[in-house]
Amino acid sequence: MKKTFAITLTMILVISLCGFFAFSSSPEIYHGESDGFICGNILVDEAYFPDAANDVQTPNKFFANANSAWLFYDYLTTAQKTVYNAIVQAEAGLNIGADTSTEAVIGITVPARQISGNSADALKAALQNAVIGAMSAVIEDYPQYFWLSGYKISYGYSYDSAGNYWITSMDLYITLETNDYQNFATVRSCYSQMMTAVNNFTVSGSSRYAKCKAIHDKICEMTVYTMNVPMAHQPTGVFISGQAVCEGYAEAFKLICDREGIPCILVVGTGNGGAHKWNYVKMEDGKWYGMDATWADQGNSGTFYDYFIVGSESLSSSAFGTQTKFGNGKETSASHINTGALFSYSGFALTYPTISQTAYSSVLVSPSASATFDNQKGMLFFSKDADIRSSIFCIASPSYAPSNNKATVSGTTTGGTLTITSPVSTQYTLVRWGDVNADGKTDFTDNALIEEAAIQEAEFTNEACFNAADYNQDGVIDAFDMFYSDLYVNTGKLLNG
Numbered sequence: 001m002k003k004t005f006a007i008t009l010t011m012i013l014v015i016s017l018c019g020f021f022a023f024s025s026s027p028e029i030y031h032g033e034s035d036g037f038i039c040g041n042i043l044v045d046e047a048y049f050p051d052a053a054n055d056v057q058t059p060n061k062f063f064a065n066a067n068s069a070w071l072f073y074d075y076l077t078t079a080q081k082t083v084y085n086a087i088v089q090a091e092a093g094l095n096i097g098a099d100t101s102t103e104a105v106i107g108i109t110v111p112a113r114q115i116s117g118n119s120a121d122a123l124k125a126a127l128q129n130a131v132i133g134a135m136s137a138v139i140e141d142y143p144q145y146f147w148l149s150g151y152k153i154s155y156g157y158s159y160d161s162a163g164n165y166w167i168t169s170m171d172l173y174i175t176l177e178t179n180d181y182q183n184f185a186t187v188r189s190c191y192s193q194m195m196t197a198v199n200n201f202t203v204s205g206s207s208r209y210a211k212c213k214a215i216h217d218k219i220c221e222m223t224v225y226t227m228n229v230p231m232a233h234q235p236t237g238v239f240i241s242g243q244a245v246c247e248g249y250a251e252a253f254k255l256i257c258d259r260e261g262i263p264c265i266l267v268v269g270t271g272n273g274g275a276h277k278w279n280y281v282k283m284e285d286g287k288w289y290g291m292d293a294t295w296a297d298q299g300n301s302g303t304f305y306d307y308f309i310v311g312s313e314s315l316s317s318s319a320f321g322t323q324t325k326f327g328n329g330k331e332t333s334a335s336h337i338n339t340g341a342l343f344s345y346s347g348f349a350l351t352y353p354t355i356s357q358t359a360y361s362s363v364l365v366s367p368s369a370s371a372t373f374d375n376q377k378g379m380l381f382f383s384k385d386a387d388i389r390s391s392i393f394c395i396a397s398p399s400y401a402p403s404n405n406k407a408t409v410s411g412t413t414t415g416g417t418l419t420i421t422s423p424v425s426t427q428y429t430l431v432r433w434g435d436v437n438a439d440g441k442t443d444f445t446d447n448a449l450i451e452e453a454a455i456q457e458a459e460f461t462n463e464a465c466f467n468a469a470d471y472n473q474d475g476v477i478d479a480f481d482m483f484y485s486d487l488y489v490n491t492g493k494l495l496n497g
Helices: 017-023 078-089 120-141 184-200 208-222 236-241 246-260 388-395 444-455 463-469 479-491
Strands: 004-009 028-032 037-042 103-109 151-159 165-175 264-271 274-282 288-291 308-310 336-338 371-374 379-382 406-410 417-422 426-432
Touching: 078 103, 078 120, 078 165, 120 151, 120 165, 120 264, 184 236, 184 246, 208 246, 208 308, 236 246, 246 264, 246 274, 379 463, 426 463, 444 463, 444 479
Parallel strands: 004 151, 379 426
Antiparallel strands: 004 037, 028 151, 103 165, 151 165, 264 274, 264 336, 274 288, 288 308, 371 379, 406 417, 417 426
């Protein structure tokens, strides 16, 4: 990931404080502009060395509602929200920037003494905090405003004889990265092309898991990981040129999730020691999970699933070298570390939700799918009617196995195995949904066995048979599984399938 966030702050006109205090008892307003420059973080592409020094923001909020979104706006101060709202209302300058201009000016009305301090330096620090917090949150909440990066501000301030300083007005200048976007006419053209592509993006599947997989796979399919090309660091790189780095992948994924009503956020920090951006996505169980489409796209080697809807304790495969757990955002030994810092100013960092410790079990919402790989359990679940020998490879590709995989199948029903021998050696236990007696069929005999297990608390000693009976994958065989089994045998469907 590579993007420079530049900030130009105006400097206050130099005046004689003692002279002012001696002859004035009421506040006066002063204005000034300068080329004072504060450089943002230079974010470089993925490296492979751990970085122990990270400023991590500890999460402080968790939403249990499966459909509630996470907006960084909700964690801002009142002053930051004032600036944020002004940026969003102006569509980040989209509706006010002149065609030939490389900047748009957003006038911001600041309520009385909302941004204040007890000295000129304190006032400047408060202003930095307000603007950088607002800009950071808008950039992550609204990836469609892809041109947001550098900016400068001019402002008016006032102070009184008691030593109270406050901002009275300000103008925020949104400045373009001219290497990617020549002027606002170019921005508007690219915005139109991108939103057309977003609206036309086809997402298959009815469950949230299936939709996330469809979005993930298609973005990997249509994008080539490429550095140092125009738009590589924005979602336009994915939707217009098909060339992007981690920022483009993650922001494109969020745009489609937003369209589909799937709670999804952008996460900025380090990945294996290098600056990186990825996603968190919330599933139907109300928990957040890690998602990294960039690392999934391994070019000619295929699409890998080591970082698809995973938990903090999920380990990568040996295909990525040393096996490393995804991490909870704070562990310096993990592959993904949240810093929450888009700018070099140390006074603000984004707040992130806590993700699940374990990977999402895809079988919770897709038992009617032809085949589903659960990498946490090392099992391949498939439908009662699937011909496992002839159709497995056209159904889906397992984790870290591209389309030209080599594999052998031993057995065709519950308890059998699928062994992948190339390019990475791994093995899955076969589980045919509902086939608890492993006879290759899911029928009323299996219903009776599941009913016996639920009512008489009989146990399935075979793990594969237990999972074939546990339709909702909650770890117990009970009345819910009896109901699901009867429905599945009769209709081939489940309520959430």
